[in-house]
Amino acid sequence: MKIISAKYIFKDGEYINNSAIVFDDSIIEVDTLDNIKMKYPNIEHIEYSKNSIIYPGFINLHTHLEFSANRAKLKLGNFIEWLYSVFEYRDELVAKLDEQTIDSAIEQMKSSGVTTFGAISSFGADMRACRESKLRVIYFNEVIGSSAAMVDALFQDFKLRLDESKSISDDRFYPAIAIHSPYSVHPFLLREVLNIAKKEAMLVTAHFLESKEEREWLEGASGAFKELFKKFFNVDTPVTSIDEFLDAFKDIKTLFTHCTQADKKELDIINQNRGSVIHCPRSNRLLNCGVLDISNVNSLLLGTDGLSSNYSLSILDELKSALFMHTKYPPKELALNLIKSVTINAANATNLNVGNIKQGAFADFAIFELPDDLSDESSGSLALNTIIECRSAKEVYIAGEKI
Ligand code: MCF
Ligand code: FE
Numbered sequence: 001m002k003i004i005s006a007k008y009i010f011k012d013g014e015y016i017n018n019s020a021i022v023f024d025d026s027i028i029e030v031d032t033l034d035n036i037k038m039k040y041p042n043i044e045h046i047e048y049s050k051n052s053i054i055y056p057g058f059i060n061l062h063t064h065l066e067f068s069a070n071r072a073k074l075k076l077g078n079f080i081e082w083l084y085s086v087f088e089y090r091d092e093l094v095a096k097l098d099e100q101t102i103d104s105a106i107e108q109m110k111s112s113g114v115t116t117f118g119a120i121s122s123f124g125a126d127m128r129a130c131r132e133s134k135l136r137v138i139y140f141n142e143v144i145g146s147s148a149a150m151v152d153a154l155f156q157d158f159k160l161r162l163d164e165s166k167s168i169s170d171d172r173f174y175p176a177i178a179i180h181s182p183y184s185v186h187p188f189l190l191r192e193v194l195n196i197a198k199k200e201a202m203l204v205t206a207h208f209l210e211s212k213e214e215r216e217w218l219e220g221a222s223g224a225f226k227e228l229f230k231k232f233f234n235v236d237t238p239v240t241s242i243d244e245f246l247d248a249f250k251d252i253k254t255l256f257t258h259c260t261q262a263d264k265k266e267l268d269i270i271n272q273n274r275g276s277v278i279h280c281p282r283s284n285r286l287l288n289c290g291v292l293d294i295s296n297v298n299s300l301l302l303g304t305d306g307l308s309s310n311y312s313l314s315i316l317d318e319l320k321s322a323l324f325m326h327t328k329y330p331p332k333e334l335a336l337n338l339i340k341s342v343t344i345n346a347a348n349a350t351n352l353n354v355g356n357i358k359q360g361a362f363a364d365f366a367i368f369e370l371p372d373d374l375s376d377e378s379s380g381s382l383a384l385n386t387i388i389e390c391r392s393a394k395e396v397y398i399a400g401e402k403i
Pocket of ligand 1: 064067083086120122142144180184207210283305306308309
């Protein structure tokens with residue numbers, strides 16, 4: 001058992017002063033420093049400098065580690081060109097993937113203060129590395145495939161990966177489910193896989209309305225997807241509509257990723273179903289997918305996406321981009337909301353014991369040091385300065401251990 005304290009602690013979405021945390025692998029108590037010292041006079045006290053903040057470890061809810069070998073093979077700048085390049089180079093990139101490449105991708109996240117991440121896994125090639133990582137992982141086994149002829153084989157393959165991930169689950173590795181997208185998953189697969197999710201109470205994520213071309217295809221069987229589907233799958237019409245797809249999730253609290261092309265009506269359906277939106281601003285910019293309308297999102301989360309469509313997995317880089325992208329919000333207010341998106345909002349959306357500093361939560365911390373001449377100590381300013389001034393976390397703890 002130890003005590004940890006700093007000038008500020010980010011608890012329940014706000015900054016508190018003169019406080020301390022007692023922890024082992026979980027948080028035992030949070031109280032004023034004076035009370036804690038009185039109650040626990042003889043245990044080790046780790047005291048961070050006067051400009052430090054203890055955050056719950058940050059949560060990056062969307063990445064694709066299997067694409068970590070990509071630097072510039074996949075074509076950025078246009079969603080459709082990127083998708084063609086994924087088809088062309090995917091096998092090559094996965095063949096190049098080794099444990100060291102995945103580990104260094106995970107290390108990048110950790111340096112930025114991330115202690116829990118969501119990994120979308122298409123093939124299971126990153127399963128061992130995720131399991132062996134010290135970070136906590138929500139391991140989203142992806143299901144993908146729109147052709148009726150392939151549905152059975154794809155379902156079997158998905159179940160094998162899911163079962164394997166279930167057999168190695170523990171409190172740092174949570175098996176979960178990723179539905180790739182409305183355009184790429186056959187309704188049969190969607191139904192069967194969501195039945196498993198419901199039965200086993202697993203977390204579910206899905207890419208949703210990422211590009212204009214996706215909407216054009218789903219609404220009118222037209223646009224650039226038409227040629228792509230004809231060429232690769234000999235198909236002329238989409239397998240589902242936007243409404244049908246959303247309807248399938250109505251009693252599952254789902255994490256929808258991107259939603260850059262979703263309108264108010266669709267975002268409201270997600271809100272009503274207690275769903276969340278994982279915002280990936282840099283990936284959206286680099287694939288020219290537009291900007292998510294965050295004003296219509298109740299539960300905003302943040303993700304870096306993979307190195308397939310981004311240049312780093314630092315959640316601090318992602319926070320910075322989001323801060324500069326949504327110019328209609330005052331910087332301090334937006335910064336505080338963004339810090340919540342990687343902490344308390346993520347805790348509420350995933351129901352995991354992370355993302356907040358409270359009794360019973362895992363002792364996962366990210367400590368950041370702010371400039372020593374900081375004069376504005378308002379919450380918005382602390383959040384803003386964390387985002388613009390910090391290049392990395394000073395220290396990261398998982399289950400009470402410095403890693
Ligand atoms: O989030 C980005 C962009 N949108 C969709 N998919 C992916 C992203 N990064 C990687 N992917 C993967 C996806 O999981 O690329 C493949 C899927 O396996 C594209 S499949 C048509
Ligand atoms: Fe993605």
